[in-house]
Amino acid sequence: MDEEFKDIPISNVEIIFSVFTKDGKQFHSTGIQYSRPLPLTVYGIWALRQGIPIGVLDLVQQQANDPAPYPECFQILIATDEGAMWGRKCPHCGGYWRTASPGLVQTAICCYCGGHSEAHECLSDAQRVYVEACCTLFQRALDEKREGRFTIPARKLLEGIEITVVEGDRPEFFAEKGRQTKFSCTACGNRNDILGRYGYCCSCGTRNDLDMFGADIDLIRSALNNGGSSSAALKEAVDAFDTIGRNYARQLLSKIPMTSARRTRWEKANFAQLSDVSADLLRDFDIDILSGLDAADANRANRMFHRRHLFTHRGGIVDEKYLEESGDSSVQLGQLIRETNENVHHLLSLLTRIGRNLQRGFHSIIPVHEEPIRYHQEHLARLKRAKER
Secondary structure, eight states: OTTTTTTEEOOOOEEEEEEEEEETTEEEEEEEEOSSOOOOOOEEEEEESSOOEEEEETTTGGGGGGSEEEETTEEEEEEETTTEEEEETTTTTTTEESSSSSOOOOOOEEEETEEEHHHHHTTTEEEHHHHHHHHHHHHHHHHHTTOEEHHHHGGTTTTTTOOOOSSOEEEEEEEEEOOOOEOOOHHHHOEESSSSOOOOTTTTTOSSHHHHHHHHHHHHHHHTTOOHHHHHHHHHHHHHHHHHHHHHHHHHHHHHHOOOHHHHHHTTOOOTSHHHHHHHHHHHOOOOOOOOOOOOHHHHHHHHHHHHHHHHSSSBBBHHHHHHHHHSSSSSSBOOOOHHHHHHHHHHHHHHHHHHHHHHHHHSSSSOOHHHHHHHHHHHHHHHHHHHO
């Protein structure tokens, strides 16, 4: 929490711009150097001389003279900040986050709206100012019409030049902003830093709701095992599931065309009503969140969801609605239910399976990028083989 919303300076790399003449023509190249003992990663973009990003620079192919997308473009190298991440700003929703993957393997994915964009299209405000400043200084060097190697620290780029500030005041130096939740994607390994708690991975597009839900389940189990209230644990577990369920519903609402009646129904969807929402998901989206559960487990989960309603709204006292809807014949009208740890632990295991089904079903509709996931799996396999040697 100490890093929330704090400025994170760009790595203070030394920017290199070289100008040379060959066969009477003026040529130029760019580079960077860095000597601090901190992690650094770099990628490149093409920018018009006015400072407008127009494409991604393939640093591998560039060795083979990969041509610029337009004449008279500059190559701009963008380094990570001092936290080894890049700031990103979604061109669709305006959301800002930080990531360890700029979106080179496949398009970058907004952690908030899930919109796709190329790496040069989702630069942060600080990076856009940096690109414009680089282009201004590079053009000055060319206008001097002399050969040479020019260098300047990144944090001194703004001295003595006029720039177009995207929003807010003119920055004193290039800095990104820390967010609230850092998470490593379990599917592709990419690190993300987002506002709030839930979102997409910027690299592969896998949502982190299931991982956050799993962390909540672990905390609930730990509290139970350390003498916590079983009824409180039951309420917390169902509430946590309701939270991620509504998250998925909001994303489906934003991405799938629906009739007004269906849209209204899903805007009001209550994932604390397991039997209703499971039937609705299967009917409307072909998502079977009870897949793999036998009838006994499905009934038991449904009964526990109804008990959660009793503990929340009736103080745990059985009413006629509970008897009618839960099918629980082990209690009678007016009885105070005394929940057991065993029942709650069993529900937690069932909720983990139900959550996986929900995540799997969601991504069968909103697909992920497979390449970053495959690369990550291959990397893990290589590490495993190396350890076994």
